[in-house]
Amino acid sequence: MGSGYFKFKQFTIRQDDNVLKVSTDSVLLGSVVNNNFPVKNILDIGAGTGILSLMMAVKFPDATIDAIEIDSHSFQWLKTNIETTEWEQRISAYNTSIEEFSEKTSNKYDLIISNPPFFADMPLPARYNKKLFKHSTGLNAIKFAEIIQKLVDKKGRFYTILSPGFYEKFSKEMADKSLYPNTVIEVKWKENKKVERIISEFSFNHKTIQVKTLTVRNSKNEYTEEYKNLTSFFYLDSHFAKP
DSSP states (O other), X not given: OOOEEEEOSSOEEEXXXXXXXXXXXXXXXXXHOOOOSOOSEEEEETOTTSHHHHHHHHHOTXXXXXXXXXXXXXXXXXXXXXXXXXXXGGEEEEOSOHHHHHHHOOOOEEEEEEOOOOOTTSOOOTTSOGGGGTTOOOOOHHHHHHHHHHHEEEEEEEEEEEOHHHHHHHHHHHHHTTOEEEEEEEEEEETTSOOXXXXXXXXXXXXXXXXXXXXXXXXXXXXXXHHHHHHTTTSOGGGGSOO
């Protein structure tokens, strides 16, 4: 199968037109994850071609990672991208649904991360090719919250990135499972525009929410210093060149 690629400082993601490409969403999510707490095992739900699994392998050098990807084509790229890195022995890839995986595993994870797959009750972004979601299993906000509650350790954390509208619905379902947002980052693609994404860290610890705003580009369409500082650990310097 033919390949394109996206190169980071520590690894390269190989991909083709039949998978969801590397996105700003995933890079932001992986960059935001705080590595100041003990993590022995990580679960990546909807791993795609492996970007978040590899970012977590870099951030948590002592952790093992389970990467779940239901789409068989994306799964092949996931395996390829893992096998070409030094972290191959720490990442296990599973070509299955998270529903099936959650029913079979007895693991509790210190960290769960997900740039979510298509949910049955989540609007599909216009830029996404609907054909890529033919494998949807009908997973919805309620079921996803139940799965997170089952799989995350009592002292663990869950990180995700969602559209603002779906985040409101999902956070309510999470609260019903005693999982609460501790950190919320409202992402604007451009200065003076509306919030397009919300990145959130959930845990069983119910405390005051820290709300922050992150703007990706300023009014001149240049990357903001805040965005560059956040993502420069992974992005090559050439990524920030002026358009």
